[in-house]
Amino acid sequence: MILNVKRLACYKGNKYLFRDLNFSVSPGQLLLIQGQNGSGKSSLLKILAGLSVPEKGKVYWGSDTIWKQRDKYCNQMSFLGHKEGMKRNLTPIENIRDLLIMAELPTHEEKMKQILAAVQLQAHAHYPCYQLSQGQRRKVALCALLVKQKPLWLLDEPFTALDKESIYHLQQRFIEHLRQNGMIVIASHTALDFIDLNDMITIVLG
């Protein structure tokens, strides 16, 4: 499966954020979307996720557009936006379980704990999320992403509020995912300093 974008245009607040955008991401590739604040990074990512409809252009997943095969596409993609998608009153374990069930996946308690342990959150596994810091919540959300193991990851500013060590750890996970023929799209205004990849495409918006 290839993610293919053709002649995409996004119109917001009386002007075009971008026009005639063409690119494709194939298995094992990472796409980095860069640009200043307000240049349309998040909007582009939302379009790719199918959350919003572009002014013009099409997004293909394989041979068909993502809007035609929405259920199938949603099944092969995980999206992490600005907001974590974590309920404040639920524990990390419960949150991850919710996300897994919503994605039609089996829930292994052990596996979830393992992954939480890998980011030093095992002690917090059974406390409500409002006790966690911003960065810790972000980590939980990324854990959910890792457990889900969907081929395509769409990540909006995944590194905000994370410490250096976690960023390093996360980027190792990215490389692992790419080796298993996964695809990653990242919107970020910082460069990926730890990753040294041949198969990286960069788009600069604005």
Add this chain to the structure above:
Amino acid sequence: MLKVFCRCFFSDLYVVFRSTREWLSPVLFFMIFVALFGIGLGFDGQQLIQISPMIIWVAFLLTSLFTTESIFRADLEEGILEQLALSPYPLWWLLLAKSFAFWIASSLPLMLLMPFVGIMMQLPVKEIILLVVTLFLGSPAITMVGVLGATLTITLPRSGIFLGILLLPLYVPILILGQSAIINLFSQTLPLFQIALLGAISLLCITLIPHAAAAALKTAMNE
């Protein structure tokens, strides 16, 4: 399909019942509202019996109006709605589960209180039973209408009183039917017609509104 419904439902219930303030404050509001009327009219027992069903109905509607604003507020801030919209399951199904949970959390406590409130307001047993029955049949419609209002105003920062203007027209038929059911009982006839109609409206709301709300929510995500 059913599994995801249950998951969505229970996790919403956990969220509400874990924070006492969230489910208790509407109940308290309801009690205060009714008690104020009771105190104000307390010396005239006959008059109280005449209008107390109306007071309880209005208190119920106002309480649900105040809770309506918060249905999706937290979910929007936490990004849950985006995840719901991206689930392979149809959004209306998930919304139905959420609405059901919201109904349990907001309407059920009030209905359980009804016997006590009814005694406080000097209602005879028969009327209390009828009040609970009509509320039970009407409240799903009230909740669903609230869900629709909440999705329509989801992008507004403070929807408060404006939501009232939107929801008032939609509350009116339910209020009228509930009210007329009780007035019928005063004249010693069993108001089966109103009860059936209330049930029908609730069914209509349960089947149609999740679709409308899902469409509205998807558009709101677009922004």
Add this chain to the structure above:
Amino acid sequence: MSHFIQYLIHLGTPRRFYHFCGKLFPWFMGFSFIAMAYGLIGGLFLAPADYQQGDGFRIIYVHVPCAFLSMFIYMTMVIFSTIFLIWRIKLADLIAYSIAPVGAVFTLCALLTGSIWGKPMWGTWWIWDARLTSELILLFLYLGYLGLYQAITEKKLAARMCAILAVVGAIDIPIIHYSVYWWNTLHQGATISQWGKPAIDMTMLKPLLSMITGFALYTMAISCIRIRTEILQRDFKLKWVNVLVKKINERH
């Protein structure tokens, strides 16, 4: 029929519709004045006094057109909102939004004249009967629609949200009407809404029909202006508007 549909599609672009409205406007306005003038003269002077209500019934000539148009405009809004929701034709939403304030004013007029009429007839300014209640709720629906449209800053979003609201309201109004109606008939028997039903005399009916037609044409004329303004506002940045403005500037 297919020619007609083709013609409609041809009109579907804002630019064509703008000019179309411009051409229709004087006709609507002219005929509406004629119809209203006949209605006024006929209603106030030619028609005889009612045998029950005396001259009080003459309020019918403004009340009924207002009430009719308030419902009619809402129905039109609902139809255009449905078209917008199904086929996503932006022009449909634009028309619905442009006529909504007109409908709100008519609803308010119908309510006020209704209660003025009610005072001498029923002895009270207001009763909660089916027609008055549903008219009041209709006013709230109009206000809700307009308020929501203005409150949501993202206009595309506002359009869809309001279209959904309009359609839901359309289901709501008959339910309210009949629930009050049944309530009244069950509870106190039909007492209020039954008077004055015998066959209406032609000298009374003709001015009424003429008045309704006049009001409807007036609404359409006003709608033409409002729709044109709204089209210009939404297509502010487009080329054809530039050309149009240049042409008007040259003429001045």
Add this chain to the structure above:
Amino acid sequence: MKGIKDNMMSIDGMGGYGSYIIASYSIVFLGLALIWIRSIQKAKRLQIELREEK
């Protein structure tokens, strides 16, 4: 002609309904005028705006 005249006479007195009739007619036509004025105002304002813009 006589019939019309009779009716005119009754309008003069209006059988006690005169104030109600005048009130309702004036409200409605005030309403009509109001929509008219508002719509024209809006159109004019936009026209000025457009001319200044271009």
